[in-house]
């Protein structure tokens with residue numbers, strides 16, 4: 184059995200930052216990523232990021248990925264990376280089972296940081312399984328990673344930041360975005376993103392949703408309708424739109440099933456996107472030396488995922504006896520950055536959610 | 543309404559425009575009304591003219607005394623929420639706007655001018671197009687806009 188002090192599951196912004204900080208502290212690690220390349224969600228995000236300079240604001244997501252990957256590659260003697268490898272099992276004695284090229288590999292470790300991110304939520308409506316109906320993240324991957332257009336006439340469901348940003352990127356790719364539907368009476372994402380779309384001629388229809396999809400072998404048309412304040416369709420408000428793709432962006436939920444497997448205490452917190460582990464102030468779960476960082480413990484932003492990664496990398500290293508020369512200063516700085524990112528009105532639900540999972 | 547369709551109202555728009563005495567020189571207008579965790583406009587300004595402060599959720603405030611209209615904040619704003627405006631004379635205003643679509647306009651062309659609701663309101667002349675390495679793929683387009691649209695014009699769409 185392979186032995187290593189620290190296993191990091193997930194090579195997104197949280198996992199990469201954790202590995203870097205652990206390495207800076209003197210602790211070696213193994214990053215396991217199921218995708219063929221590391222970078223997580225960032226590899227498809229062509230827009231400039233929000234946040235502050237410390238989290239690479241104004242840099243495009245794809246370039247933040249490059250910075251984080253390069254940081255990790257600088258420590259190639261300390262950080263081992265396995266791509267195309269999925270963690271399929273996690274056990275209390277800290278044995279991790281990996282699946283690579285249809286072979287199982289076992290790794291014995293002392294500490295684990297779970298940074299598996301989140302997955303897109305689905306929406307129930309008639310014929311929601313027709314080809315041509317995608318998650319917004321899938322559309323982003325198709326367009327920005329593989330260079331394939333999802334369709335020519337698209338409707339977006341959901342006006343959170345992801346829905347608004349992916350709509351903008353569809354327009355950049357030359358796709359006609361007919362409208363954005365939002366069930367709530369107000370736009371969900373940042374208004375700067377909404378204004379950017381509106382001036383390009385895209386209507387954001389609040390209090391609207393998708394009723395059903397129509398098509399024989401693939402999506403041909405959709406029926407949308409207006410919602411009352413109980414989110415029920417208003418009779419007679421239906422409208423038919425001709426589309427060849429529909430993009431669903433109704434939120435993400437933490438990919439926390441590995442945590443359930445190892446038996447950490449979990450809680451369903453809607454503010455955080457779903458089932459999340461209870462954590463202490465250093466993101467340690469109810470099982471000693473099992474930590475979490477990034478969207479897996481509450482759907483948030485890359486900016487906070489990076490800082491949570493740094494924080495857990497720093498703390499895990501110390502617990503295993505590798506103390507970063509600037510430990511105290513860095514620790515306070517990471518805490519302050521997280522506080523700052525979450526202190527505005529958009530951070531309110533998140534703050535409440537995090538309170539609910541504090542051990 | 544900003545919250546329901548993404549269009550700021552007149553009051554919000556005017557709240558970001560400077561006094562008339564300032565606008566004879568180019569000035570930055572930050573159409574960023576919400577408290578969101580973001581501050582590159584402030585940190586990228588070489589003249590220290592945009593204030594956000596310690597709490598990055600604070601909405602930006604431009605000091606029009608200090609702002610030179612250089613345009614650096616325009617391409618550094620991830621929300622594409624900043625533009626530069628100047629009252630040139632009785633007939634025209636000059637704008638510098640961020641632009642991330644292709645094809646890019648070419649100097650000398652006439653394009654449609656669009657308002658915040660996405661409607662074509664006028665014709666505008668493309669005076670300059672810049673896209674340096676530093677701008678990281680966000681072009682700056684300098685356009686001449688009829689003065690009566692100084693509070694309405696926001697972007698350009700398709701060549702005429």
Ligand SMILES: Cc1cc2nc3c(=O)[nH]c(=O)nc-3n(C[C@H](O)[C@H](O)[C@H](O)COP(=O)(O)OP(=O)(O)OC[C@H]3O[C@@H](n4cnc5c(N)ncnc54)[C@H](O)[C@@H]3O)c2cc1C
Pocket residue numbers: 192193194195196197198215216217218222223224225228231232233234268269270271298299300301320323344345346348349438476477478479482483484485486487488
């Ligand atoms: C359209 C869009 C726009 C966004 N815009 C912004 C923005 O402007 N600013 C911002 O700060 N954030 C933004 N975000 C959010 C940001 O991308 C995420 O919050 C961030 O990527 C979360 O990082 P993470 O490391 O937790 O997870 P991820 O980036 O999702 O990485 C998790 C990684 O774990 C891997 N993994 C999962 N399960 C396993 C397993 N069992 N075995 C091995 N590997 C596994 C996945 O393949 C993935 O690579 C945006 C997101 C989207 C979709």
Ligand code: SF4
Pocket residue numbers: 569570586587588589590591592604608609610611612613614615616626
């Ligand atoms: S235009 Fe130049 S001087 Fe004015 S706020 Fe922007 S960066 Fe600063």
Ligand code: SF4
Pocket residue numbers: 375572573574580581582583584601602618619620621622623624
């Ligand atoms: S950079 Fe743009 S979006 Fe960010 S705070 Fe400044 S004006 Fe607002």
